[in-house]
Amino acid sequence: MTARAGTAIESDRVVAVVGTGTMGQGIAQVALAAGHPVRLHDAVPGRAEQAATAIAGRLGRLVEKGRLDAAGRDAALARLHPAAGLAELADAALVVEAVLERLSVKQELFAALEDIVADDCLLATNTSSLSVTAVAGPLRRPGRCVGLHFFNPAPLMPLVEVVSGFATDEAAAARAYGTARAWGKTPVRCADTPGFVVNRVARPFYAEALRLYEERAADPATIDAVLRESGGFRMGPFELTDLIGQDVNEAVTRSVWESFFRDVRFTPSLAQRRLVESGRLGRKTGRGWYAYGDGGPAVHGSGSGGDGGAGNADGRPHTAEPCPAPASVGVHGELFAADTLPRLIEEAGVEVVRGDGAVPGHPGWIELPSGTRLFLADGTAADEADMPVVHFDLALDYRTAGRIALAPAASVDDKGRAEAVGLFQALGKDVSVIADVPGMIVARTVAMLADFALDAAARGVATAEDIDTAMRLGVNYPRGPLEWAAELGHRWVRDTLYRLHDEYPTGRYAPSQALCRLAAAQEDDAT
Structure with missing residues (x-):
């Protein structure tokens, strides 16, 4: 996947879409917006005509909203044609299938198309879960088959995964990539592995x-x-x-x-x-x-x-009742990913007393007047400590976060619990008190996302840049998981997962070799 973009399919060439459900209609609309003549086909009689009518309705709504002029709508609709049979797709430069997510159905469709379209026609599958290699397997020329995985709704979502099967020609993948980019999308290249990048x-x-x-x-x-x-x-x-x-x-x-x-x-x-x-x-x-x-x-x-408990009956999250903030807290050692908290605490009018006792390079803590200690979630349970401990969850940005989760050990008394809640409420946060589970919610999730992304990059599924792009654009993550891992520190991610692995020794949380190598390099740099 070294070469990325080839020459896009010319806008005057025909694009055919087979399968006229939600995704098929969306892909057809994208191709129309790029200026292509578009042919719609569906195995069910009348469905292609219904899809064309639905697309016309959506374009009409764009005109009403001022996002498209009437002339543009009329020109697009003049290029849109339902096709009664596959033979009407013979002059297509690209056929995108969005049919039933069943391997045999897709294989039969492409085998039939291979006898109809020209040799330079790209055959693209919009599959989200099937193997592109398997879809292309029965073809005489599997090299022209590529995955073009759009995200729903296709006209609005910017990401397209361009998937190379085992036999996909590099020129075909590069041309598909260039075409997606010419259509105003942000394509990423990836190998044909289960789930591709995003899934x-x-x-x-x-x-x-x-x-x-x-x-x-x-x-x-x-x-x-x-x-x-x-x-x-x-x-x-x-x-x-x-x-x-x-x-x-x-x-x-x-x-x-x-x-x-x-x-x-x-x-x-x-x-x-x-x-x-x-x-x-x-x-x-x-x-x-x-x-x-x-x-x-x-x-x-x-x-x-x-x-x-079971949450509020109207779907609202559990939020702790107001508690008074402590007048002062002690801060011992480094808080690493939560290193902005002391400044925020001072800004909230709570005195911060810098203490010692922490071991350099190891997590520090915030000490409350009751003696209860606040630690950033680290993959362990708070109950494992030999002192009253409340874990607080990871935040993307502690300054702007609107809510913080706390997990108190059973040994934390009502006073310590109220002090912990009141401290974060003083910072303007809603507080959700959850059960004492290793890794809490955000820390556990982000550590796993980071490890999955690092493992995918190391195995050549996609480049690190494309993985982060795919996760930001495809599922609207606030930060690419590889970028997030680097910011948190690979050692923090690895150690969090090692501790989770100790708590759940099934292999689910065992950190990948890619993560362990990066964490070891970070340790070498530190020394």
Whole structure:
């Protein structure tokens, strides 16, 4: 994947889209906007005509909103033609299939097209979970088959994954990349591995939230709120899977898991399986993790959440009641990823007394008047300490974070608990008190995302730059996971995962070789 962009397909060449569901219509609209004549085909009679009408309606709404002029709409619609049969696609320079996500269906379609289109026609699959190599396997010329994975809604989402199968010609992948870029998209090149980039690297975002729910750490609304307001994610995993569809998300998770020969790191969630079996698939059925009605989403999950119980009935996260802030705190040693906290505490009017006692290079702590110590989540449980400890979660930016999660050990008394809550409330944060689980919510999730991304880069799935770009644009992460890992420090990520691995010795949290090598290099630089 050294060469990146080839010459884009000329805008006067025909682009054909086979399969006219939501994704097919969206891809056709993107190609129309780039100036191509577009042919729509669907195996179900009448569907292509219905899709053309739907696209015309969307273009009309763009005109109403002032995003497209009437002349542009009319010109685009003049280039849009339903095709009754595959033979009408003979002059296409690119055929993008968006048919049923079933390998045999895609293979049969491309085998039929191979006898119809010209030798220089690119055959592109929009599959999100199947192997591009397998799709192209039966073809006489598999080199022209490439993955063009758009994200929904295709007209709005900027990312396109350009996937090279085992037999894909470099020239074909480069031409597909150049075409996606000419269409105003941000393409990334990747190898044909399960989940490609986004659906591979993103698995921990969903999996860790589901595991925390199963461990009764917190309710769905609280986990979502902490990841949004502390982690900086656009949506929490429970609300996002409700939007995607629980059946769709669970199917992708299961597909990736099976494709990786049931690697424990990709294990699906029993809680999500039960939700799918119950028919509560999210927004499209009116109920998922949340119930949807005229009053907006309300929490549906029934898990217990530490101090938060089952969450509020209207879907609000658990938020601690106001507590007085301590007059002063002690700060001992380095707080590393939370090193801005002492300054924020002083700005809030709480005296900060610098102390000693910390070991250089090891995590420091904030000491409360009651003797309770605040430590950044590190992959251990607070109960393992031989003193009263409250863990606080990682934040993308402690200054701007709107919420902080706290996990107190059982040995923390009411006074220490109130001091910890009051301190963060004094910084202007909502506080969610969760059960004492190793790694908490944000720290655990980010450490796993970083490791998955580093492992993918080391295995040549995509470049580090493309992985970060894909995760920012494809799933709206606030920061690329590789960039995040470098900022936190590879040692911190590795050590957090090692401790999680000690807590859960299944192999799920064992850090990758890529992460361990980077952490060791960081240690060498420090000495």
